[in-house]
Amino acid sequence: MSFSYEYARPNLTVDVVVLGYHEDKGAGALSLLLIKRGVEPFKDRWALPGGFVRMDESLEESALRELDEEAGVRDVFLEQLYTFGEVGRDPRGRVVSVAYYALVEPTKFTLKASTDAAQAKWFPLSKFPKLAFDHAEIVKTALNRLRNKVRYEPIGFELLPRKFTLSQLQSLYEVILGHELDKRNFRRKILSFGILKELEDKVEGVPYRAPSLYRFEEAKYRSFIKSGFVFEI
Amino acid sequence: MSFSYEYARPNLTVDVVVLGYHEDKGAGALSLLLIKRGVEPFKDRWALPGGFVRMDESLEESALRELDEEAGVRDVFLEQLYTFGEVGRDPRGRVVSVAYYALVEPTKFTLKASTDAAQAKWFPLSKFPKLAFDHAEIVKTALNRLRNKVRYEPIGFELLPRKFTLSQLQSLYEVILGHELDKRNFRRKILSFGILKELEDKVEGVPYRAPSLYRFEEAKYRSFIKSGFVFEI
DNA sequence: CCAAAAGTGTTTCACTTACACCCATGA
DNA sequence: TCATGGGTGTAAGTGAAACACTTTTGG
Numbered sequence: 001m002s003f004s005y006e007y008a009r010p011n012l013t014v015d016v017v018v019l020g021y022h023e024d025k026g027a028g029a030l031s032l033l034l035i036k037r038g039v040e041p042f043k044d045r046w047a048l049p050g051g052f053v054r055m056d057e058s059l060e061e062s063a064l065r066e067l068d069e070e071a072g073v074r075d076v077f078l079e080q081l082y083t084f085g086e087v088g089r090d091p092r093g094r095v096v097s098v099a100y101y102a103l104v105e106p107t108k109f110t111l112k113a114s115t116d117a118a119q120a121k122w123f124p125l126s127k128f129p130k131l132a133f134d135h136a137e138i139v140k141t142a143l144n145r146l147r148n149k150v151r152y153e154p155i156g157f158e159l160l161p162r163k164f165t166l167s168q169l170q171s172l173y174e175v176i177l178g179h180e181l182d183k184r185n186f187r188r189k190i191l192s193f194g195i196l197k198e199l200e201d202k203v204e205g206v207p208y209r210a211p212s213l214y215r216f217e218e219a220k221y222r223s224f225i226k227s228g229f230v231f232e233i
Numbered sequence: 234m235s236f237s238y239e240y241a242r243p244n245l246t247v248d249v250v251v252l253g254y255h256e257d258k259g260a261g262a263l264s265l266l267l268i269k270r271g272v273e274p275f276k277d278r279w280a281l282p283g284g285f286v287r288m289d290e291s292l293e294e295s296a297l298r299e300l301d302e303e304a305g306v307r308d309v310f311l312e313q314l315y316t317f318g319e320v321g322r323d324p325r326g327r328v329v330s331v332a333y334y335a336l337v338e339p340t341k342f343t344l345k346a347s348t349d350a351a352q353a354k355w356f357p358l359s360k361f362p363k364l365a366f367d368h369a370e371i372v373k374t375a376l377n378r379l380r381n382k383v384r385y386e387p388i389g390f391e392l393l394p395r396k397f398t399l400s401q402l403q404s405l406y407e408v409i410l411g412h413e414l415d416k417r418n419f420r421r422k423i424l425s426f427g428i429l430k431e432l433e434d435k436v437e438g439v440p441y442r443a444p445s446l447y448r449f450e451e452a453k454y455r456s457f458i459k460s461g462f463v464f465e466i
Numbered sequence: 467c468c469a470a471a472a473g474t475g476t477t478t479c480a481c482t483t484a485c486a487c488c489c490a491t492g493a
Numbered sequence: 494t495c496a497t498g499g500g501t502g503t504a505a506g507t508g509a510a511a512c513a514c515t516t517t518t519g520g
Contacts, residue, residue, distance in 0.1 A: 008287075008288045009242045009243075009244055009245060010242075010245050010286055010288060011242055012242060012243050012245060012329060053243055053318070053329070054241075055241045055243060055327050056320060057320065058318050058319050058320055059316060059318035059329065060318075080315060080316065082313060083292060083313065083316045083331050085286070085291050085292035085293075085331065086291050087289060087290065087291055094288050096245060096286070096292065096331075098316050098318065098329075165472090166472090166473095167471075167472075182510070182511070182512085183472090183473085183474095184473085184474070184475080184511095184512085185509075185510065185511085187473080187474085188474095188475095189509090205519080206470085206471080206518075206519075207469075207470065207471090207518060207519040207520060208469075208470045208471045208472070208517070208518055208519075209470085209471065209472045209473075209516060209517035209518055210472085210517075210518065211471075211472055211473090212472085212473095398499090399499090399500090400498075400499075415483075415484075415485085416499090416500085416501095417484095417485085417500085417501070417502080418482075418483070418484085420500080420501085421501095421502095422482090438491095438492080439491070439492075439497085439498080439499095440491060440492040440493060440496075440497065440498090441489095441490070441491055441492075441496080441497040441498045441499070442489060442490035442491055442497085442498065442499045442500075443490075443491065443499085444498080444499055444500085445499085445500090
């Protein structure tokens with residue numbers, strides 16, 4: 001490596017805001033995956049999964065690796081969020097962090113059992129502990145991004161099981177957007193896009209009319225996009 | 234500074250996509266501010282203004298400093314864009330770059346005279362030279378951001394003089410969005426927001442009906458936003 | 467037969483779109 | 494008086510929002 005000047009270099013980390021959707025008997029709430037820190041600074045405080053970027057991996061690879069190592073989470077929707085670089089954000093010295101956010105269907109994983117180094121756990125977004133560093137701000141940024149993006153890109157499906165009912169989908173949107181939606185209007189609109197396939201099987205064992213199950217047809221969505229189609233809730 | 238492990242650290246730079254709007258006898262076109270590199274690698278190639286992040290400055294401060302030092306550009310709209318961190322993007326070794334984009338009214342500045350180190354120049358976005366590093370990709374990302382953002386935030390005004398005519402504003406939007414707009418509908422809509430103030434003075438010396446000048450009232454915009462108002466073209 | 471959520475249409479209202487002519491000015 | 498862009502209103506169409514009852518199922 002040859003640089004004309006050798007500058008002192010900030011340290012570079014990635015941090016990932018992992019969001020999930022947990023259904024508590026019909027209600028449903030967003031949740032946040034946190035790691036309990038095993039080392040100083042902020043030892044025993046909860047923090048976002050993340051760590052130092054290695055020389056031989058891209059930023060995204062770094063985020064995926066940390067997710068896997070620290071929480072056992074793999075194969076998820078991941079998108080770069082923002083890079084946090086205020087001078088005093090890490091007590092150890094200058095650390096710049098590239099933040100990502102991930103959307104996860106929580107039942108797809110069993111969180112990594114706690115080791116001496118780390119312990120992973122879901123917290124409801126409405127009530128999670130005080131976080132290390134400036135991680136609370138990063139979470140806030142991720143939520144804003146999610147709330148904006150969910151309206152014009154079909155990323156909500158990342159939070160649901162592959163088969164879902166329209167009511168589940170509507171509840172999810174209501175939780176993310178923070179307000180109620182009209183059932184008939186919601187159904188009409190979401191179905192009008194033609195990107196949901198109604199499946200043969202229905203939900204069984206419920207003490208009311210069995211709802212249909214649907215699947216998001218990503219391939220169809222992509223081809224629609226190419227012909228100028230715009231998804232918008 | 235004390236880290237449990239001293240990792241090898243990627244180098245960290247900022248790069249800024251500076252966009253301007255030049256009016257060529259009514260037509261109008263977006264332009265891009267580039268710096269001619271004075272050193273290897275890519276010596277004598279055009280590149281985005283930017284440079285290494287120092288230990289005692291935030292990312293945004295770093296971007297502002299580079300803009301001032303390399304081009305003499307100050308007091309402009311600046312927003313973080315994306316962080317580029319592919320392993321092979323810089324031939325010197327591992328360099329991660331936090332990209333920003335700036336919107337500038339070009340007549341506000343006289344570009345820094347060329348020194349032995351650097352030379353700054355505007356290029357039309359429709360035709361600019363081959364760029365160093367992955368800077369062409371960064372420019373593409375910035376343009377996408379601008380095209381999206383201009384529709385729901387009043388950032389277009391950053392590219393115009395403080396006093397402008399509605400026709401100028403419309404042309405600007407047409408250039409950014411890439412398609413023509415209906416004059417009557419555009420005027421009705423933009424005026425309906427109530428964030429433009431019609432000024433007393435008119436354009437003089439034109440061989441046709443003198444157009445009114447307007448000013449963007451940012452304070453009013455901000456207060457509207459607080460009461461739930463949504464800007465959308 | 468009761469409780470619970472699924473599923474289904476229509477009307478109203480607001481907003482977007484399309485469209486063409488007269489006006490003011492300087493040369 | 495001519496050339497040039499400035500400035501203005503209306504009608505038709507489209508999409509969003511509001512709204513309530515019947516259906517199905519398991520217990």
